[in-house]
Amino acid sequence: MTTENRQQRIYLHVGLPKTGTTHLQDRLWRNRDVAMRRTGLLYPGREISDHFHAAAHLQPGRYLDWVDPAYADAWPAMVRQMRSWSGPSIVSHELLATATPEQAAQMLSDLDFAPVHIVVTVRDLARQIPSVWQENVKNQYRATFDDFVTAIRENDPSAPPFWEFQDYPRILRTWAADLPPERVHVVAVPPPGRADSLWSRFISVLGIDDAELDRVVDSSNAALTPVQVELLRRLNARLQPEDIEWSRYEAVVKRFLIGSILFETERAAGQQLSPSGRAWAAERSEQMIGDVVAGGYDVVGCLDDLRVAPVVDTPPAAPIADSEVMSEALDAMAAMLKIMDLPDDKLTAAQRAKAIARGPARRILGAAQRLRR
Numbered sequence: 001m002t003t004e005n006r007q008q009r010i011y012l013h014v015g016l017p018k019t020g021t022t023h024l025q026d027r028l029w030r031n032r033d034v035a036m037r038r039t040g041l042l043y044p045g046r047e048i049s050d051h052f053h054a055a056a057h058l059q060p061g062r063y064l065d066w067v068d069p070a071y072a073d074a075w076p077a078m079v080r081q082m083r084s085w086s087g088p089s090i091v092s093h094e095l096l097a098t099a100t101p102e103q104a105a106q107m108l109s110d111l112d113f114a115p116v117h118i119v120v121t122v123r124d125l126a127r128q129i130p131s132v133w134q135e136n137v138k139n140q141y142r143a144t145f146d147d148f149v150t151a152i153r154e155n156d157p158s159a160p161p162f163w164e165f166q167d168y169p170r171i172l173r174t175w176a177a178d179l180p181p182e183r184v185h186v187v188a189v190p191p192p193g194r195a196d197s198l199w200s201r202f203i204s205v206l207g208i209d210d211a212e213l214d215r216v217v218d219s220s221n222a223a224l225t226p227v228q229v230e231l232l233r234r235l236n237a238r239l240q241p242e243d244i245e246w247s248r249y250e251a252v253v254k255r256f257l258i259g260s261i262l263f264e265t266e267r268a269a270g271q272q273l274s275p276s277g278r279a280w281a282a283e284r285s286e287q288m289i290g291d292v293v294a295g296g297y298d299v300v301g302c303l304d305d306l307r308v309a310p311v312v313d314t315p316p317a318a319p320i321a322d323s324e325v326m327s328e329a330l331d332a333m334a335a336m337l338k339i340m341d342l343p344d345d346k347l348t349a350a351q352r353a354k355a356i357a358r359g360p361a362r363r364i365l366g367a368a369q370r371l372r373r
Contacts, residue, residue: 015097
């Protein structure tokens with residue numbers, strides 16, 4: 001353990017959502033014991049969900065449904081752990097991105113016993129917007145991608161929240177209001193194919209060699225293909241809250257259909273912004289990057305990774321045909337039928353006898369068909 005890592009300090013990773021946060025958190029938790037032993041890094045909490053409960057309890061008005069009294073002590077317990085720890089600690093949850101200035105000040109006040117660093121992971125809008133739209137579709141959203149882009153461009157209040165979670169200049173101002181800029185770290189998510197990974201960039205902020213935390217985890221929150229998202233979007237028209245309880249939707253659609261069926265198929269290119277949408281995203285990105293530069297924050301990676309090229313050589317994707325959606329639906333149904341649990345209904349004695357009798361007949365018929373080929 002280096003001298004630097006013996007110094008007490010706290011890192012607050014406050015988002016953004018859909019920037020690989022789940023993967024980073026899973027890897028931190030998987031390496032928790034080895035991190036404490038080899039590097040002196042504390043990832044506090046009795047369980048990984050304590051970070052979620054801390055973020056929810058900080059914002060009870062916004063996350064009322066998630067404020068569980070059973071976890072009211074999650075944050076105070078984490079504070080006690082960090083206060084008694086002599087090295088660095090890290091708290092990480094993307095819901096902290098929506099904290100108000102007063103709530104951020106409250107959390108920072110709880111940590112006034114050690115220097116606090118703010119960490120924000122950021123991804124370019126050309127990847128972030130489709131990813132957020134897809135996540136919304138995975139949660140009963142029905143609007144098309146183009147309608148979603150129009151809604152966030154026009155700040156339509158009826159659209160799902162986007163800028164509350166993704167306006168990183170505002171989020172940085174909220175959390176960094178009373179901190180020196182060198183203790184505010186903007187970690188750019190590298191584009192595909194870049195030699196350094198998000199994990200290596202993220203862990204370098206903590207002053208830790210990523211080779212020390214060698215327990216890897218599989219990537220989570222894999223992306224669906226455009227055809228799969230279109231299938232799910234159309235399915236959502238029949239599965240709104242008045243049609244299905246959320247617990248059933250979560251279990252059957254999110255965990256089974258998406259998690260066990262659609263994610264198992266071959267990957268393909270994701271949704272792309274239209275030419276006009278890309279031009280707007282490029283302009284908005286430059287404004288946001290300018291705010292980061294003006295703030296003087298520590299940038300990990302390259303600000304160019306957050307830029308959006310206003311024009312690309314790749315032609316816009318063709319509209320998804322109904323036949324593609326039908327084919328995807330049939331593939332999904334076939335895959336589901338192969339692995340789903342059998343019905344609980346018991347066969348009657350007569351049905352069982354008929355099934356036994358049909359078995360040899362089917363084998364004989366199959367053999368006769370093969371002989372005629």
